Amino acid sequence: MIEVKNIEKSFGENKILKGISTIFETGKTNLIIGQSGSGKTVLLKSLLGIHTPEAGQICFDGRVYSDLEDDEKRELRTEIGMVFQGSALFDSMTVAENVGFPLKMFTKDDKAKIAERVEFVLKRVNLIDAHKKLPSEISGGMQKRVAIARAIVNRPKYLFCDEPNSGLDPNTSILIDNLIKEITEEYEITTVINTHDMNSVMEIGDNILFLKDGLKEWQGNKEEIFYTDNEAVTAFVYSSNLFKKVREAHLKG
Amino acid sequence: MLKEIFNKQTKWSVMRNLIFKEIDDLIIDSLGIVAFISFFIGGVVAIQTALNLTNPLIPQYLIGFATRQSVILEFAPTFISVIMAGKMGSYITSSIGTMRVTEQIDALEVMGVNSVNYLVFPKIIALLLYPFVIGISMFLGIFGGWMASAYGGFTTSEAFIEGAQMDFIPFHIAYAFIKTIIFAMLLATIPSFHGYYMKGGALEVGKASTVAFVWTSVCIILFNYILTQMLLGS
Numbered sequence: 213m214i215e216v217k218n219i220e221k222s223f224g225e226n227k228i229l230k231g232i233s234t235i236f237e238t239g240k241t242n243l244i245i246g247q248s249g250s251g252k253t254v255l256l257k258s259l260l261g262i263h264t265p266e267a268g269q270i271c272f273d274g275r276v277y278s279d280l281e282d283d284e285k286r287e288l289r290t291e292i293g294m295v296f297q298g299s300a301l302f303d304s305m306t307v308a309e310n311v312g313f314p315l316k317m318f319t320k321d322d323k324a325k326i327a328e329r330v331e332f333v334l335k336r337v338n339l340i341d342a343h344k345k346l347p348s349e350i351s352g353g354m355q356k357r358v359a360i361a362r363a364i365v366n367r368p369k370y371l372f373c374d375e376p377n378s379g380l381d382p383n384t385s386i387l388i389d390n391l392i393k394e395i396t397e398e399y400e401i402t403t404v405i406n407t408h409d410m411n412s413v414m415e416i417g418d419n420i421l422f423l424k425d426g427l428k429e430w431q432g433n434k435e436e437i438f439y440t441d442n443e444a445v446t447a448f449v450y451s452s453n454l455f456k457k458v459r460e461a462h463l464k465g
Numbered sequence: 466m467l468k469e470i471f472n473k474q475t476k477w478s479v480m481r482n483l484i485f486k487e488i489d490d491l492i493i494d495s496l497g498i499v500a501f502i503s504f505f506i507g508g509v510v511a512i513q514t515a516l517n518l519t520n521p522l523i524p525q526y527l528i529g530f531a532t533r534q535s536v537i538l539e540f541a542p543t544f545i546s547v548i549m550a551g552k553m554g555s556y557i558t559s560s561i562g563t564m565r566v567t568e569q570i571d572a573l574e575v576m577g578v579n580s581v582n583y584l585v586f587p588k589i590i591a592l593l594l595y596p597f598v599i600g601i602s603m604f605l606g607i608f609g610g611w612m613a614s615a616y617g618g619f620t621t622s623e624a625f626i627e628g629a630q631m632d633f634i635p636f637h638i639a640y641a642f643i644k645t646i647i648f649a650m651l652l653a654t655i656p657s658f659h660g661y662y663m664k665g666g667a668l669e670v671g672k673a674s675t676v677a678f679v680w681t682s683v684c685i686i687l688f689n690y691i692l693t694q695m696l697l698g699s
């Protein structure tokens with residue numbers, strides 16, 4: 213469980229997060245949604261410690277991040293897996309080397325053991341026969357799978373995904389979303405996902421946080437989001453014709 | 466940043482491979498171009514000296530002497546380093562900058578890797594071999610001068626060799642290598658800094674490389690002046 217209390221973050225004069233509090237639960241897919249530029253990435257990177265918030269507190273299962281020593285922070289980070297928006301695979305390394313990298317850096321496992329674990333997670337994300345390829349030689353959907361494999365290889369307690377299906381076709385998006393959800397439930401991970409994709413919300417939205425103008429505008433789950441009368445949320449949800457049609461059909465009964 | 470380079474070292478087994486890779490990319494990959502430039506510029510220095518020695522009273526061995534002095538004191542350490550600011554510098558800035566804009570550096574940090582140490586430290590260690598590059602440049606520069614003078618008919622081989630050995634001051638070699646090692650550190654750190662702290666996208670990576678080249682060469686030229694004044698002046 214990750215508890216966020218009142219975090220604030222600015223870049224110069226520009227205040228991006230204006231005091232956000234929430235709880236991300238373990239074993240659930242927690243979604244942060246909102247328009248592009250609403251500060252989703254900034255919020256995620258603040259949780260990760262890539263950005264340092266000016267105010268507020270982030271608590272990882274009882275450990276307050278800002279109170280930790282540098283060593284403890286790095287220790288905590290080895291419990292975190294992150295899937296970046298552009299996958300952020302190391303382009304000088306093969307798929308297998310990318311996935312094995314956290315193990316090589318932070319465990320005492322020997323080569324054989326690492327290879328075995330890499331094999332296992334690559335199978336888990338349904339990637340076979342790509343071990344020796346470079347990231348530039350595989351498709352965007354496959355890169356995402358590699359990024360997920362790399363994020364979970366060291367058995368993280370926390371998984372963060374920044375727009376995991378941006379740039380993917382609808383089919384692949386759904387596969388990736390469901391993969392993340394399955395992994396979350398299977399390994400009891402606290403997963404936080406940024407997205408602006410309503411399909412993801414409908415597929416995997418266990419707990420949804422709607423950001424607007426640097427504040428938490430609304431929070432709920434994927435059933436509740438359809439019946440809320442919050443205008444900002446409905447404007448966001450029903451911005452696509454597809455969802456408008458679905459709603460009309462629904463209201464007609 | 467400087468402190469971070471040496472803090473929280475990356476595991477040695479990983480670091481060793483990184484260092485070998487940087488030696489390959491930075492040092493080995495530069496040898497060809499350095500050899501080519503040194504040989505031919507050495508030749509041109511000798512020819513220019515010969516052509517300007519029109520007074521018959523000036524002895525022929527001066528060609529060898531002048532070539533040796535200019536190659537060892539300035540051409541190899543300084544001129545080659547400015548060229549390397551372009552070659553190694555743009556490689557370093559663009560490779561680190563690309564990692565920055567594609568969030569690979571964030572990925573390292575999130576995993577708990579000290580990204581500054583991981584990226585910059587192996588480059589500094591690899592560039593400790595940079596004096597070998599300059600040594601080769603010195604040798605080939607003088608060798609090129611000798612070839613050009615002897616085979617171009619500007620002086621005899623004996624006269625050139627006599628000149629090249631004349632009035633040899635060992636401290637000049639020390640001076641040249643002190644400069645070299647300082648330039649090596651500038652070559653490793655300034656372009657890394659520009660790549661690491663850059664913002665933006667692919668276009669900015671190109672711009673950062675250019676800016677890094679300008680700053681690295683300016684620093685090399687300034688340090689050259691200061692070190693020459695300190696070590697050879699007064």
Ligand SMILES: Nc1ncnc2c1ncn2[C@@H]1O[C@H](COP(=O)(O)OP(=O)(O)O)[C@@H](O)[C@H]1O
Pocket residue numbers: 223228246247248249250251252253254255
């Ligand atoms: N490193 C940064 N420096 C300055 N401004 C930033 C930085 N990162 C993000 N911003 C600004 O913060 C705002 C929110 O960005 P972001 O979190 O990326 O939005 P999104 O919800 O699309 O992920 C944007 O206006 C962006 O310009």
Ligand SMILES: [Mg+2]
Pocket residue numbers: 252253297374375
């Ligand atoms: Mg974003």
